[in-house]
Amino acid sequence: MNRFFGYAIGLVCFSWMAVLPVFGQQNAGRPNVLVIYTDDLGYGDLSCYGAVKLHTPNIDRLAKNGLRFTRAYTTSATCTPSRYALMTGQYPWRKSGTGVLPGDAALIVPTDRISLAGVFKKAGYRTGIVGKWHLGLGTAVTKDWNGEIKPGPNEVGFDYSFIFPATADRVPTVFVENNRVVALDPADPIEVSYKEKIGDEPTGKEHPHLLKMKASPNHGHDQTIVNGIGRIGYMKGGKTARWTDEEMPLTFLLKAQEFIGLDSKEPFFLFYSLTEPHVPRMPSTMFKGKSGLGFRGDAILQIDWAVGEILKALEQSGQAENTLIIFSSDNGPVLDDGYVDGAVTQLNGHTPGGELRGGKYSIFEAGMRVPFIVYYPKLVKAGISDVLFSQVDLLASFANFLGVKIPSGDVADSQNQWAALSGRSAKGRTSLVLHGASYSLVQDNWKYIAPSKGPAVYQLTNIESGHSEQAQLYDLSADPGERVNLAEKYPQKMKELAAALKLLTSGNGKQ
Secondary structure, three states: OHHHHHHHHHHHHHHHHHHHHHOOOOOOOOOEEEEEEEOOOOOOOOHHHOOOOOOOHHHHHHHHHOEEEOOEEOOEOOHHHHHHHHHHOOOHHHOOOOOOOOOOOOOOOOOOOOOHHHHHHHOOOEEEEEEEOOOOOOOOOOOOOOOOOOOOHHHOOOOEEEEEOOOOOEOOOEOEEOOEEOOOOOOOOOEEEOOOOOOOOOEOOOOHHHOOOOEOOOOOOOOEEEOOEEOEOEEEOOHHHEOOOOOHHHHHHHHHHHHHHOOOOOOEEEEEEOOOOOOOOOOOHHHOOOOOOHHHHHHHHHHHHHHHHHHHHHHHOOOHHHEEEEEEEOOOOOOOOOEOOOOOOOOOOOOOOOOOOOOOOOOOHHHOEOOEEEEOOOOOOOEEEOOOEEHHHHHHHHHHHHOOOOOOOOOOOOOOOHHHHOOOOOOOOOEEEEEOOOEEEEEOOEEEEOOOOOOOEEOOOOEEOOOOOOOEEEEOOOOOOOOOOOOOOOHHHHHHHHHHHHHHHOOOOOO
């Protein structure tokens, strides 16, 4: 562990040496904007949101000196649709093909419409994304991974991109920088298939003895083995380009630090998209066993450490006071999502969703109500906000703040909520459509869940789905845990919300 700790610190120190010559050069105009976006982090996973078993001091620092939202939502209970909404300002269910994507999917973000990154680019910002993408690459599933892979992030508004294509549990397990796979040997080309096995790579199903992390039954993480971990999908080639799980987050951190430290007269927009605590949870060695809650807890401590390192980068570059930071997650928590990693057996009383019901994949609150912190002391007054806010509104809100005109028809559902986002108003959205196991409408403090068919509990993940053939109505102000169904007690309210949801999801209604 000590040897790896020295390596990690050396890696970070190397990044400082790379950017030291430009420290002190600041943009004197509009603020830099940094979005730190985690993956599967729950409402109750941070100490600033009530976690007792986990201590997250760096994120707590943002919350203490920033605005902590208690009713901020993603649009969806899984990652691809939530990220699509954030990037496009459109509810993902309005467009087919926006569900959780395989690793070889084509790009689903339109290149002919403005995106969140495009808003900043129009405003004269230097734009970058580092980390998880999972919104597809190229124009088709069949693509050449050994040349220029486009369109991708660079074609939807990002000047710089350093990503992996999908999720850490899906092939290809490679970094892609500005449309090209990093460290690829032309003599060892990459091939990817999600339909059938290709090549002679060992799989987790055929060679379980090769695994350093056991896969949970029936989740599909038993195909090509990379770094001793079974993945979803089949891959051959690209041996020199494959990352290892323990060093991958450190590489993303290094690239984010380098982007922050670049000598530039323009302000920057950086979307720093962490993969933690998504599976496979294989944290850097210096964090293994540190939380006492299995690798999932260790990965959350790694997130907090990375946030601290990013804050140091801003401070040492003289940009801390002129950087607006947003911290959030793409959906709610899940424990067993495909690997045996201690998340279930070492939970030790920790409640990833806090007082909320459900989790990832669920229409209940824990699926989509997530941590959301805005930090910018120059403008945003520290405190707690209980306004209704959605990540789909970031596009229109920043466009308003930066004076960027959005072309008519480009953004269907994003609302200008800058006043609420900056803490200048106690009023946010009046209503919000949520999508998980079914459809739901949150209006003021009421939540209506439409009837749907399906299992009440997803057996693989042991998460309550919210499926019910009976309509559900909850008063979130009195019952955020959604324990008391008030549909029979308030039939008129239920009918009112059901009609409003039907109108909004019909394609004719707008919020």
